[in-house]
Amino acid sequence: MRDEDPDATTREAPRARSGAIGGRWPRTGTEPVTARSPLRLRLLLAGAFLPLFTAAAVLFGLWAAESGPGDSPGRGALVMLTVVCGVLALSAAVDLWVVLRRLRREREAGASR
Incomplete structure (x- = not known):
């Protein structure tokens, strides 16, 4: 022992x-x-994927709005992709906010020492 x-x-x-x-x-x-936690890496990833998933959600949403009854992929699949990309964009935005807040706290704590 x-x-x-x-x-x-x-x-x-x-x-x-x-x-x-x-x-x-x-x-x-x-x-x-x-x-x-690797905050700088999380900042980089959230900053890169937030615009990517936001753009994908907008594009899939527009595609779903213009799709007809017999189109492939169907409207339901496009709406599902829109929702998934929107949730991922929201997740990246929340992570970006959390990381920035933590980095600000670390910076303030380091400056006060």
Whole structure:
């Protein structure tokens, strides 16, 4: 048996980051104390996919509006693609907002030290 600190899994991370670790909830898993989310990568991905999914939702919506009764793909499939792309665009927008808020908090916490 290794000599480990029995409270090591419940200690909070010593950093001024927002998120589940570091202030709001106790640690429950086995992740490292210094684990960090790759915020810059999430910012890049959300920034790239938000306009892509928004444009796809608009295009599929316009295509569905102009499709006739015998067209292939059918109107139902195009509406479903519109909804899926809209949900993905909304998800990317929310993630972009969360990442920007977390980066702003980290920047403010770093400036106040």
